[in-house]
Amino acid sequence: MTPRALLKSLQEQFPVFRDCQPLAIGIDKALLARIPGLEKKVLRVTLSLHTHSMRYLKTLEKATHRFDLDGNQADEVTDEHRTHAANTLRERLKKQADERRARLKAEKEAEAERLREAEAERLRAEKLIQLAEKFSRK
Template sequence: MTTPTPGPLPGQNARQLLKQLQEQFPVFRDCLPLAIGIDKQLLARLPDLNRKELRIALGIHTHSLRYLKTTEKATARVDLDGNPAGEIMATHRTHAAELVKDRLKKQAEQRRTQREAEALARQHAQKLGQLVEKFSRSK
């Protein structure tokens, strides 16, 4: 009996969709702050889109560090064609700035933890080497 081949992982199709959107719409490629309701604009132009995959793709895009950094500094949102589509509220800019700060802090902590783990591994390897050397001499 054959086992069914697993389908794409959740989010995998969304990543492919995001890549397609980046190729098709410069506002995605350039990580410009998107208009509120951009999902409706996308569904109007591309009616065959899977809504769940679109929602995931938009989440991946709008939570990327590059998009958040752009949103933090921008004052206006854009539609799919790059035309102005409303102002970015100060609360949205502040929220983006907080997310950027948190993300960078978390990355710094992860790098510090990684460096500490590597140093500890080097110490263990060095001690192990000393023990091997000590016991190999005693023969």
């Protein structure tokens, strides 16, 4: 099973995943106990995908408690975890904005280059016409 397929399955089985609620510490052990034959490596990647998603981080940033697989409150979300989620979100949004700015700048530069090339081609064509008129027989 792929990590994405497992995540989809977990979202169908457990509301805590579907609603992106903060997961209880040690939820991996609870999942391994509930789902026999689950590969630890696939579970680790799946949990990483889930807990690094923007939606999860936004929820964690504002949450006060974590939840177990049954949706029951577990331990509290520490200030350190909330701060980490907020910083991760801020960094990711800044990176996206920087990438968007760089892409727009590259597009503008490419458009300016296309305009310069079109103008150069127009001038060449104009000169050819002038030369043809100058040297053509009348």
